[in-house]
Amino acid sequence: MQFLQEVFGPTFSTTPPARSDSAARIRSQRRCPNSAAHSPTATSSTSSPLLPSPPPSSASSASLPPPATTAARPTAGPTTRISTGASVLTDTKLATTDAVERCARSPGSGSGSASSSGSPGLVLVAATSGHDPAVVSAVVRGMCPGAVVAGCSTCQGVMTETGVASSPDSSQAVGVWMCTDERGKFSSCAEEMDTSPENRFSEAAAKRAATRAATEALAQLDERKPTLIWVQTAPGYEESVLAGVESVVGSDALIAGGSAADNTVSGEWWQLCNDRVYKNAVVVTMMVTDADAFPVFGSCYQATSHSGIVTRCSGRVLNEIDDKPAAEVYNRWTGYLISDSPRPPIGVYLGPSTVFPLGKFFGTEKSNGEDMYELMHPHRIEEDGSLSVFANVTKGMRVHLMAATTRQITNGIGSKISAAVRDLAPFNESAIVGSLMVFCAGCMMHVKASHGLASVAQKIKQSTNGAPFMAMHPFGEQGRFPACVVGNTEHKAAIGHGNLMFSAVIFGKATFGQTARADVFFSYCWGAKGSPTQSLVKTTADSLRREAKVTVWWDVERMGAGQNLDAEMRMGVQSASVFLLFLDEAYGGSHNCQAEYRYALEFGTPIVPVLLPGYLASRRAKGGIPQNQWWPESMPELQGLLYCDFGDEEAQQRNFAGLMHQVDNFRRLRHQKKVSLLPETPGDSL
Numbered sequence: 001m002q003f004l005q006e007v008f009g010p011t012f013s014t015t016p017p018a019r020s021d022s023a024a025r026i027r028s029q030r031r032c033p034n035s036a037a038h039s040p041t042a043t044s045s046t047s048s049p050l051l052p053s054p055p056p057s058s059a060s061s062a063s064l065p066p067p068a069t070t071a072a073r074p075t076a077g078p079t080t081r082i083s084t085g086a087s088v089l090t091d092t093k094l095a096t097t098d099a100v101e102r103c104a105r106s107p108g109s110g111s112g113s114a115s116s117s118g119s120p121g122l123v124l125v126a127a128t129s130g131h132d133p134a135v136v137s138a139v140v141r142g143m144c145p146g147a148v149v150a151g152c153s154t155c156q157g158v159m160t161e162t163g164v165a166s167s168p169d170s171s172q173a174v175g176v177w178m179c180t181d182e183r184g185k186f187s188s189c190a191e192e193m194d195t196s197p198e199n200r201f202s203e204a205a206a207k208r209a210a211t212r213a214a215t216e217a218l219a220q221l222d223e224r225k226p227t228l229i230w231v232q233t234a235p236g237y238e239e240s241v242l243a244g245v246e247s248v249v250g251s252d253a254l255i256a257g258g259s260a261a262d263n264t265v266s267g268e269w270w271q272l273c274n275d276r277v278y279k280n281a282v283v284v285t286m287m288v289t290d291a292d293a294f295p296v297f298g299s300c301y302q303a304t305s306h307s308g309i310v311t312r313c314s315g316r317v318l319n320e321i322d323d324k325p326a327a328e329v330y331n332r333w334t335g336y337l338i339s340d341s342p343r344p345p346i347g348v349y350l351g352p353s354t355v356f357p358l359g360k361f362f363g364t365e366k367s368n369g370e371d372m373y374e375l376m377h378p379h380r381i382e383e384d385g386s387l388s389v390f391a392n393v394t395k396g397m398r399v400h401l402m403a404a405t406t407r408q409i410t411n412g413i414g415s416k417i418s419a420a421v422r423d424l425a426p427f428n429e430s431a432i433v434g435s436l437m438v439f440c441a442g443c444m445m446h447v448k449a450s451h452g453l454a455s456v457a458q459k460i461k462q463s464t465n466g467a468p469f470m471a472m473h474p475f476g477e478q479g480r481f482p483a484c485v486v487g488n489t490e491h492k493a494a495i496g497h498g499n500l501m502f503s504a505v506i507f508g509k510a511t512f513g514q515t516a517r518a519d520v521f522f523s524y525c526w527g528a529k530g531s532p533t534q535s536l537v538k539t540t541a542d543s544l545r546r547e548a549k550v551t552v553w554w555d556v557e558r559m560g561a562g563q564n565l566d567a568e569m570r571m572g573v574q575s576a577s578v579f580l581l582f583l584d585e586a587y588g589g590s591h592n593c594q595a596e597y598r599y600a601l602e603f604g605t606p607i608v609p610v611l612l613p614g615y616l617a618s619r620r621a622k623g624g625i626p627q628n629q630w631w632p633e634s635m636p637e638l639q640g641l642l643y644c645d646f647g648d649e650e651a652q653q654r655n656f657a658g659l660m661h662q663v664d665n666f667r668r669l670r671h672q673k674k675v676s677l678l679p680e681t682p683g684d685s686l
Helices: 002-008 092-104 133-143 202-219 238-249 326-333 406-423 441-449 453-463 533-548 565-575 591-603 615-622 649-668
Strands: 081-087 122-128 148-154 158-160 163-165 174-180 185-192 228-233 255-259 271-273 276-278 281-288 292-298 302-314 317-321 358-365 371-376 398-403 432-439 469-472 477-481 484-486 489-491 494-498 502-508 520-523 578-583 607-611
Touching: 081 092, 081 158, 081 432, 081 469, 092 122, 092 133, 092 174, 122 133, 122 281, 122 469, 133 148, 133 271, 133 276, 148 185, 148 228, 148 281, 158 453, 163 453, 174 469, 185 202, 185 271, 185 276, 202 228, 202 238, 202 281, 228 238, 238 255, 238 281, 238 494, 255 432, 255 502, 271 281, 292 406, 292 477, 302 326, 317 326, 371 398, 371 494, 406 441, 406 453, 406 502, 432 453, 441 453, 453 469, 469 502, 477 502, 520 533, 520 565, 520 591, 533 578, 533 649, 565 591, 578 591, 578 649, 591 607, 607 649
Parallel strands: 122 148, 228 255, 432 469, 520 578, 578 607
Antiparallel strands: 081 174, 122 174, 148 271, 158 163, 158 469, 185 281, 228 281, 255 477, 271 276, 292 502, 302 317, 302 398, 358 371, 358 398, 358 484, 432 502, 477 494, 484 489
């Protein structure tokens, strides 16, 4: 107990309250009481033991050995500290106690710093449905007094940075995610939904419940803007729930979460909020953290060549695709995966359909040109040939057959998080302090059947630099899609709900340099006497922003007083999609320009030279230089690259479209480490 109090502060208790009456296991309360806010302080430097562990000798007085010391997480960053713990013990009280104690030894808990203390302000729990949620809540509140407590049931277990937490028979696990932040504030409120079969207005009821819960939770933040809104709800009406929350916090707020689940899709899921337990509620948890939050939402699937238009549907039931029974069309698209007969029999097909979900096109991501889809998991085939799914469908929607191999599902989440952090996050991997995730129960069970789930956990850990994380396995995933393009129309980032997807929120602290990521890096020598370079660069930057919809890095806008010039340039070049090199006679003699150029070569950032007015004429006037050698002798790497001639106003107007085309191509290829474009004839211009 002394060790735990040193980590979490003197209010931390290792004595959980007595087990509550079993009759109170699911108590349908209309409204959750007001939440609490906490302001702990913590640093970090310990590692978490592997799962499972032997049960503690006593639930009321656990004695823990001193934790092994590992490298501390960054202490110069935010005050936000995240820690995780999980247990596969079968007794609910012992398992919850074990999971909370493991949080004290998690790398993000701050243990190992004698001067740090403070109790968690927020505790999120995810436990299998066989555990008593009332006992889970009581134990957590007893051990973490004053903390906001929220959570829901998960399918078969959780994953953390220590690995997979699931009992041998996949029936029991308790996961705990704690956030400690001396500058933070947390709230959580819940509202029961009236979505009974006899209620014809269930979608409206779900939206109304979400609106009330979000309104109450927001009111408790003292007018502070939430960093993250984490939503946990009973499955069935997720789109309406998201609409209700968004009506309160606005479309720009970061909303993510997962639907409650059980082990057998039998409706045994639950939700909890502070001291109340629910069966069919919306739980809205809001976090104000010193750390920034960065969302990653997507799937491991790709669209096939099969698609069709929904011609008849109702809610989450696909009746017809292209005027034919939906089940027959789906069966044919999958190569008769469901049945050899053209008309598949009635039944539940969750297992086979996991590798072939349906997808609704959301848009093409602006940063890398990747097409994004909201997925729908085919569930059941009815007698009339209709096909039920776990997301809403609308008439006129085009649905695509999606596909993924077991290997793609296993590797996908880690690689996609890595790419997103590398290319888009406002902080580096080294600045990550922790993550909160959901990984679809269907994907989890599919990978688990091939004994690959431990690999998924390991790849997630690698993608977030080993920082603490917890991933539950829900029956629906909610997250934020990035800004995208549909046809010629640009759409801003938006919240979505899908199946067989993952949603991750990564916490870290951005610095000036780490927010300087942009599509295009402008490298030029603005100090050349009598040169109109800076004016031309500004005109080009404004035109690219307006016409190509790209972001631009150039020092006049990006640099601030007290910033490290070399560090800012290096970060800007490394994260850019394309390096525009505005070449004049002064460029080769500029130390800063040459440094930027060398960084572009080092990082493999694609280079497009732009020849400024007077440059070619001055080269030719020197004499002794071959007519077609436009590149400086000190920069031979430019030989063979396409250049853009901005030699005069007419050339600028004529060649801007070609420059914009090149910039757009490289932006779409941003996910590639190194791209070079060689012309058919060296020395050709755009």
